[in-house]
Amino acid sequence: MHPEALRADVTGQDPQVLLDDLRAWAKTLGFSQIGVADVDLRAAEPGLLAWLAAGFHGSMDYMAAHGLKRARPAELVPGTVRVITARMDYLPTTAPEGWQAIEFDRLARPGAAAVSMYARGRDYHKVLRQRLQRLADRLRERIGPFGHRVFTDSAPVLEVELAQRSGIGWRGQHTLLLSREAGSTFFLGEIYVDLALPLTEPVQPHCGSCRACIDVCPTQAIVAAQRLDARRCISYLTIEHDGPIPLELRAAMGNRIYGCDDCQLVCPWNKFAQRAALPDFDVREQLADPMLLELWRWSEAEFLRHTEGSAIRRIGHERWQRNLAVALGNAWRDRGDEAFAQALAHARDAATPLVREHIDWALAQRERPSATARAAGPARPAA
Template identity: 70%
Template structure:
């Protein structure tokens, strides 16, 4: 099965059992503290996440897969390159995973191909494929199947691949040999906790999503809390800081597929340019991208916050006064053009950005 998986672009495969009862208490406590924020579906599904056989009756085993996603163009020292983007306030930063094709589509299709290949070998069997698309404890299942261990940032970590990868699952009605879990290797390191811009990692392996920049710029639909806006900087879709600082990501692997190569326009673009996208532009440039799911309104909301932060910080500190003044003027002009936007959400964030 490992060979079949690799042919489909997966980097690793494992098998977990369906008894996740030991995870139920932690999941319940996380929900009780409201750490899921506006993600109501988390609470709605409740403990079903920890009960695979309730989600898909008849499930006996769970096949887990890992797919690395660093673009083929990634070079040594890529973490420093990404951190350097934070020093250019007028440039918009999209999380690395979202710069290519929507991973949901890529993994789901290939998971189904893997299921078909297994069926060819073993005969028809009951199954259902998932990738971040249903009440599934993905990281827990992956950890139990030997894919890695839960890092202090809650993401899965692998000694061979860091954390820059996607996870997927196939719930099956087959009793397969289970994989051996691996030991944890974070030790006393707290780099991910220390670097989080909003201190969303409240304790090792405990994330308050309500403070997480990825949640705020992607999952959260309403106004971004005022006290958190300055901390977002120029991150307009997601945040990679806790992964960039992690020592294990020196082993992060480039993707075997071209799907996750960077799209033109999503890397190194100026905020004013991205803010000028019409809804038609947004839909065209994000076709097949995970970014499309937030819609044009939230896209403008996020960029307005980043533009406000750029104005407050001054433009690129490496440039002279004339350059800074020119960039500020461009940002102000772009914001002014959206000051009367039909969306209350956009208008409110534009007004905040202009209130300097």
């Protein structure tokens, strides 16, 4: 998009009718909600700078490198005057009523592996990006060529801030976006456009004094309301972080091997979570009820085959094994099943230095006292 391509008006179109049509087209593509945000995010800049200055982004150096470009859409994509925001629900259609309790049970089951719900189907980056582009194409058919660019967690974009300003929801205490109609089990995507579409109104926050997500976090990564230290977050540690897991956080990871849903499982608003409209987010057979030992036995070739088209593939086999080694160590400590120790020991000699370090830690866990972060089991929502 270039400044000379700016179309600040939508000549020949009723802007509100165009927005209504955009919402209708989006629904046919599997989106649940559409909003429109302005590009003036100056009010968000101090918070972003403070978060970066505190080092809460960890090893995600690209966040610091992009700096304030995240809060300045018109600098990221010159000519942008509006941002179309989109919500797509991902809770699998097979998720039964009471799915939160089932997921908490998985965290306490001997030998079970916990994979974040959003990652059990197809990679959302691909699904949303393709469908956002199709939405932009449909808009072009109506009004003619216009400047635009689509994003899905793929560039320096303040997704939650934009979605909040456009009325998709409000920022929860855990920093995720929350909706009264859909909880937090949804993905966000954006289309930066040079069209002066009508803005949609933000909604009021409804967390009140609730701090369930703050209290349930296994590693206490939510250091204050709406303030997350990614360096302590299990999602960051198992996905974004490519080095050794900090020793002091390994026990608290339990059997979480890819991501962490605890703050969403305990959130009262997720009783309104919506099932996915697309089959893309249906659970893969291998991830329907995975067991640690079963996943540990995957060769790199099997890992690549089972995770083809999945968001999990991006971490690679080495980090996959690193995460599993930590989980097996926690299981070995808490359950005492010799099969865990045997599987770890058998793989040690052929492991990479990173994985071997975590195997050695895991094998040493049976010698440690059981009064660890997981001794009392995972926290549960109040009845």
